[in-house]
Amino acid sequence: MPMDESVVLRGRAVSKSFGQLVVLDGIDIAVEKGEVVAIIGPSGSGKSTLLRCFNGLETPTSGTIEVAGQPLSRNRRELAKQREHLGMVFQRFHLFPHLTALQNVMEGPLTVKKMDRRQAMDRAYMLLEKVGLRDKANAYPSKLSGGQQQRVAIARALAMEPAVMLLDEPTSALDPELVGEVLQVIQGLASEGMTMLLVTHEMAFARHVADRVIFMADGKIVEEGPPEALFDRPQSPRTQQFLQNVARPAHM
Amino acid sequence: MNFFQFLSKYAGTFAQGALVTVELTLCGLIIGLILGVLVSLMNLSHIWPFRWFARLYTWVVRGTPLLVQLFIVYYGLPQVGLQLTPFLSAIIALGLNSAGYVAEIIRAGIQSIDPGQMEAAESLGMRYGQAMRRIIFPQAYRRLLPPIVNEFVALLKDSSLVSTISMTELMRIGQTVSSSTFMPMQSYITAALFYLAMTSIIVFFSGKLERWLEVRG
Ligand SMILES: Nc1ncnc2c1ncn2[C@@H]1O[C@H](COP(=O)(O)OP(=O)(O)O)[C@@H](O)[C@H]1O
């Protein structure tokens, strides 16, 4: 197969089982440079597991994962290197509580990239500015709202200059009034051309921001396509049923 | 001789014994902390013989009396050609013993950190060791302080057992003074007061240290 330079992230026939439980069942997926792909689907359908397979937090039972054309390594040192290309944003933020917002953002460049302290700090300030939290630079995570924490977490991931961002339900743990500020940051990244794979329950946002939407159920990709097609003319009964069931949140 | 006359006569002797107790406890604790960290790292290791050794170690050390361990070191080892002074025997036994407890404290402390922290660190591209050093340990050590202080206090009290291998520490002084004055009540109450003073000082300063660490965020 010829190597496709434009594909940043690729999964081929990715399957994952926990014991008897089949969580992912032959997922084929490719994300191109600059593309924003949204994954939707009922809870328990394997969306988080798929994202975790992409950055090596889970190892697929079978199938292959490629990042920038390279299969994900099983060697811990090489895997660590590859993870620098993948920015991960978790549902529950996972900021480092013993570090300030600024230190959280500096941590990756300092420890992993061995960046000069001054430079790391300048970049961290710039990134906090970008997510609208420059004034919170010296605050510890416990003093920040959920929305602010998630924005710092996004800045922390961006600090590694990843080729692609993986976002696992970045607004699901937030109070409704804090969802907008985080979506706005993600929207900003999309318009800058950042490649993103985003799991979300915000259907209106997915429609607005994504180039392509994937509907997953029971560990399989049921249907995928441009947002208008998938949301307005879903082909599969499973997709139709899911879209009917989700309470549509207000537009941002 | 009333109790105050007794005190004014023997307080100095007891204080010397207390000093030896402090030395023994500090040496034992330092050995215990160093070995305890090593054993806890083995316990968390990906390499199974390390894990296996760590579990065996904590199982044996915590499942047998310190007095037995002390006698094995002091009376048992000479039989295989290793004759140690009472002081060395004492700090080795105390150190090996507290290492078992310290290792369990550290393991529990590290495992109490949300696994999401390790995942977030690894997602940034940190290697396991970097994540431990930069992210996990700095969060764990605050939680470790109270149980480590408990261990410190327990070790100080347990060090009285080394009086049985003719170490002249606080308890031994109590015994000597008791048999020379025929005043066991006064002798052992004085020893108890010295122990109480020392454990109270430890608890007092650890409380201060804990609050200071909290203030720092
Ligand atoms: N480490 C694990 N061990 C066992 N089962 C797991 C594990 N992680 C996820 N699962 C199971 O896999 C299924 C899919 O989970 P997940 O990928 O989190 O789904 P989603 O993100 O779509 O809600 C669920 O049934 C979940 O219980």
Ligand SMILES: [Mg+2]
């Ligand atoms: Mg999930």
